[in-house]
Every structure is written in structure tokens, then in C-alpha cells.
Amino acid sequence: MTGRHRRDDGGTGRAGNGAGGGRRSPRPRDPQARRDALAAAVLDVVAEVGIGRTTHRAVAARAGLPLGATTYYFPTLDDLIAAGLRRASEALQADLRDWAAQVAAADDPVAALVRLVESYLADRNRARIEYELYLAAARDARLRPLAETWVRGLRELLEPHVGDVAARGIVALLDGVLIQALVTGADLDGPALATAIRRLAGR
Amino acid sequence: MTGRHRRDDGGTGRAGNGAGGGRRSPRPRDPQARRDALAAAVLDVVAEVGIGRTTHRAVAARAGLPLGATTYYFPTLDDLIAAGLRRASEALQADLRDWAAQVAAADDPVAALVRLVESYLADRNRARIEYELYLAAARDARLRPLAETWVRGLRELLEPHVGDVAARGIVALLDGVLIQALVTGADLDGPALATAIRRLAGR
DNA sequence: GTCCATCTTGTACGTTTGTACAAGACGGAG
DNA sequence: CTCCGTCTTGTACAAACGTACAAGATGGAC
Numbered sequence: 001m002t003g004r005h006r007r008d009d010g011g012t013g014r015a016g017n018g019a020g021g022g023r024r025s026p027r028p029r030d031p032q033a034r035r036d037a038l039a040a041a042v043l044d045v046v047a048e049v050g051i052g053r054t055t056h057r058a059v060a061a062r063a064g065l066p067l068g069a070t071t072y073y074f075p076t077l078d079d080l081i082a083a084g085l086r087r088a089s090e091a092l093q094a095d096l097r098d099w100a101a102q103v104a105a106a107d108d109p110v111a112a113l114v115r116l117v118e119s120y121l122a123d124r125n126r127a128r129i130e131y132e133l134y135l136a137a138a139r140d141a142r143l144r145p146l147a148e149t150w151v152r153g154l155r156e157l158l159e160p161h162v163g164d165v166a167a168r169g170i171v172a173l174l175d176g177v178l179i180q181a182l183v184t185g186a187d188l189d190g191p192a193l194a195t196a197i198r199r200l201a202g203r
Numbered sequence: 204m205t206g207r208h209r210r211d212d213g214g215t216g217r218a219g220n221g222a223g224g225g226r227r228s229p230r231p232r233d234p235q236a237r238r239d240a241l242a243a244a245v246l247d248v249v250a251e252v253g254i255g256r257t258t259h260r261a262v263a264a265r266a267g268l269p270l271g272a273t274t275y276y277f278p279t280l281d282d283l284i285a286a287g288l289r290r291a292s293e294a295l296q297a298d299l300r301d302w303a304a305q306v307a308a309a310d311d312p313v314a315a316l317v318r319l320v321e322s323y324l325a326d327r328n329r330a331r332i333e334y335e336l337y338l339a340a341a342r343d344a345r346l347r348p349l350a351e352t353w354v355r356g357l358r359e360l361l362e363p364h365v366g367d368v369a370a371r372g373i374v375a376l377l378d379g380v381l382i383q384a385l386v387t388g389a390d391l392d393g394p395a396l397a398t399a400i401r402r403l404a405g406r
Numbered sequence: 407g408t409c410c411a412t413c414t415t416g417t418a419c420g421t422t423t424g425t426a427c428a429a430g431a432c433g434g435a436g
Numbered sequence: 437c438t439c440c441g442t443c444t445t446g447t448a449c450a451a452a453c454g455t456a457c458a459a460g461a462t463g464g465a466c
Contacts, residue, residue, distance in 0.1 A: 407466100409465085410463100410465090411462105412461105413460105413463100414462090416457100416460105417457090418456080419457105420455095422451105423451080424450095424452100425448100425449090426447100426449085427446105428445105428447090428448100429444100429447105430443105430444080431442105431443085431445095432443075433442090435441105436437105436439085436440105
């Protein structure tokens with residue numbers, strides 16, 4: 001359920017005192033790569049344990065960097081997580097631009113959209129992260145702009161093809177279909193989705 | 204973003220040693236009421252901070268009970284949280300039964316459904332909890348049965364009225380509409396929802 | 407070369423966590 | 437009444453946490 005603590009043993013031990021001292025020979029300098037690696041690691045950890053259980057140490061371990069690297073580049077945990085979320089948001093926006101182009105260029109926009117949704121869902125990990133984030137916005141208003149990026153971007157993508165009202169309905173449908181696939185672990189039923197979209201579009 | 208630690212001060216202090224000793228005069232015994240109070244408190248805390256940040260101490264404080272009460276009735280944190288989730292699941296199933304009766308009895312089933320959705324969303328806190336839980340199932344397979352209760356229950360409610368295929372589409376639509384309302388904080392657009400449902404139902 | 411800002415790393419510190427448990431209060435069985 | 441299992445509570449403890457920071461390494465400016 002949560003997966004904390006457990007009655008096993010760990011044993012870190014180790015002491016030392018007074019003040020620390022860098023020892024091991026440092027890896028080559030590359031601040032930008034480290035920032036990126038940390039932001040990417042945040043998303044991995046979020047996908048696994050959720051935002052609420054994401055910690056400096058887990059992110060550092062995932063990035064293969066020492067703990068100190070996290071606080072050097074991101075003063076607080078909030079900053080660290082925010083960096084990950086920013087990265088997710090940028091990836092999402094890029095995707096939406098790509099989707100818009102593909103739908104606009106397609107002979108059958110509905111079929112194209114269904115294919116895009118299917119390919120989006122192929123990377124379940126990423127979808128999980130984005131929906132985790134999406135839902136977190138229900139609790140934390142600071143995350144709303146990101147949630148709105150998704151809803152608005154998708155709506156604007158569809159409006160030229162089906163009009164305002166139908167676009168809203170289709171966006172909701174897609175959200176529901178994606179969440180259900182994530183939550184139940186089931187695959188997407190492409191033909192059924194296409195049918196539903198066409199009905200909402202009024203043909 | 205996450206809201207942990209902060210640089211404020213607390214100061215628990217206090218010591219004592221060897222082993223504790225019960226002091227204050229205990230409240231009247233009522234094990235069942237305590238279990239219930241704890242399970243209810245879990246849901247409050249989950250609504251506020253998410254499953255990932257739900258702790259024994261926060262639950263105990265919310266329930267107005269001492270820390271020891273949580274571990275006395277629920278050996279581990281997982282058990283404690285599971286008790287809350289079980290309670291949420293039972294409430295959900297009761298609601299679904301109620302919905303089914305109301306939709307079946309209505310002159311206009313679609314209008315009845317829209318009204319039910321609106322009233323469901325009136326308690327945002329509850330909706331937040333259930334969707335938090337719902338999405339957590341994407342990460343933790345143990346929660347899937349609960350998520351499936353929602354999807355299957357809603358689908359079975361609709362099938363008699365609109366058939367299998369349309370029911371699936373409508374359930375997805377409702378999920379999407381609810382999530383978007385939660386996430387953006389916007390109110391539900393009842394008439395638009397009714398229109399979309401009718402289109403998916405094929406009239 | 408020397409210098410210094412920047413980066414890398416290990417470790418320290420105080421807090422919060424999950425969980426364990428001893429001490430006392432209660433209330434029905436005998 | 438006495439006894440005993442159940443409940444209640446305060447507290448203890450090790451692990452994990454967020455954050456701070458001293459010590460070394462690096463590489464460009466001069």
C-alpha cells in the first residue's frame with residue numbers, strides 16, 4: 001500500500017565528526033547534465049512512489065549522484081520536484097504541438113487522434129507521471145497551470161475540426177479513457193474509442 | 204509544492220526513560236467507535252495531503268486520539284490507510300446502488316444521471332479522495348479492485364439503458380468530466396454533459 | 407605558473423517517521 | 437470482593453528525512 005519502513009534491518013552506522021570533507025575524486029564537471037539528470041530522475045521516482053514519497057535520496061540514487069548534488073542545484077525538495085514537473089510540462093507541450101500537426105495533416109483526423117492516444121499510452125510510465133501530476137493539481141493550486149496546459153492544448157487541437165462544444169466533450173472522453181486504461185491496466189479499445197469520438201463530434 | 208519540513212521550530216523536548224507509563228485518565232472504552240474515527244480521519248488526511256504523506260500522527264491528531272491508538276487498532280501504517288480506503292470503497296458502492304435506483308426510476312435517465320454527477324461533485328473533498336485513490340491504483344495493483352468497482356458499477360448502471368458499447372463510452376466521459384472539474388476547479392456544465400451523453404448513447 | 411569562483415562530494419544535525427511497549431484504568435467472570 | 441484480559445495512553449528508539457556545510461578538485465583569468 002505504502003511501502004515504508006518494514007521491519008527489516010539496514011544498519012548505516014558510520015560516524016565521523018566535526019565537519020565533512022570531500023574525498024572521492026569528483027567526476028567531470030557538467031552542471032547542465034546534472035540538472036537534467038536530476039529532473040529526469042525526479043520523474044522516475046514520482047512514477048514509482050508518487051509525489052508524496054519522493055525524496056532527495058531516492059532522486060539522487062536514481063540519478064546516480066550523491067545526495068549533496070540535489071541540494072546544490074535545488075535548494076529545497078520543492079525546488080527539486082518542481083524541476084521535474086517543469087520538465088514533464090515541457091515534454092507535454094511539445095507532444096501537443098506534434099499531435100496538432102499530425103491531426104491537421106491527416107486524411108481521417110479521428111483515426112489519427114486514436115493512433116496518437118494509443119502511442120501515448122504505450123509509455124505507461126510517462127502517462128502515470130502526467131496523470132499523477134494532473135490529479136495533484138486538485139489539491140495544490142500551484143499545479144493548475146500545468147493541468148490546464150493539457151486540457152486547453154487538447155481542446156484547441158480539436159476545435160478547428162469539430163467545433164467548441166464537441167471538442168470539450170472529446171477531451172473529457174479522452175481523459176477518461178486514458179485514466180481507465182492506466183488504472184485498470186487494460187489496453188485501449190481503439191475502434192470503440194473512434195466510434196465514441198465520432199458520435200461526440202456529431203458524425 | 205510538497206510542504207514538508209520548513210525552517211520553523213518545533214521543540215518536542217521531553218524525556219523520560221526506561222519505559223513509558225500510562226498517565227492521563229483514559230476515555231470511556233469504545234473500540235468500534237475508535238476504529239471508525241480512525242478510518243474517517245484517514246480520509247480527511249488523504250484529502251488534504253495525499254496518500255503518500257499520510258502519517259500515523261496526522262491521522263491520530265485528526266481523530267483526536269493518541270498516537271498509540273493508531274497502532275493498537277492497525278498494526279502498520281498500511282493497515283491504517285487500508286482501513287480508510289475500505290471505508291471509501293463501501294461508501295462508493297452504496298452510492299452506486301443509490302444511483303442505479305434513481306436512474307432506473309427516472310423519466311429522463313440522462314437528466315437524472317447529470318443531476319447525480321452534479322451532486323457527487325458538490326462534495327469536492329470526497330471526490331478528491333476517491334480520485335486520489337483511483338489514480339493510486341495505476342501504481343499499486345492492490346488498489347485495482349477498488350478502481351474497478353467504480354468503473355464496473357457505473358457501467359452496469361448504464362448498460363440496461365444504452366447498451367454495452369455506449370455505456371463504456373459514457374463511463375469514460377463521466378470520469379473525464381469529473382477529473383477535469385476537480386483539477387481545474389471549474390463547475391460542471393450540466394447541459395453540455397447531457398448533450399454529450401445523449402450523443403454517446405446514439406440519441 | 408597562481409588565484410579564485412565554481413563544482414563535487416561526504417558527512418553532520420535536528421526533526422519526523424513507523425513501530426514497540428510498559429504502565430495504568432476498566433469491566434465482566436468467578 | 438478479586439482477578440484477568442482488553443483497552444488506553446505516554447513515551448522510547450532506530451531509521452529516514454530535509455537541509456547545512458567543510459573539504460577537496462577543477463579549470464579559466466591573469
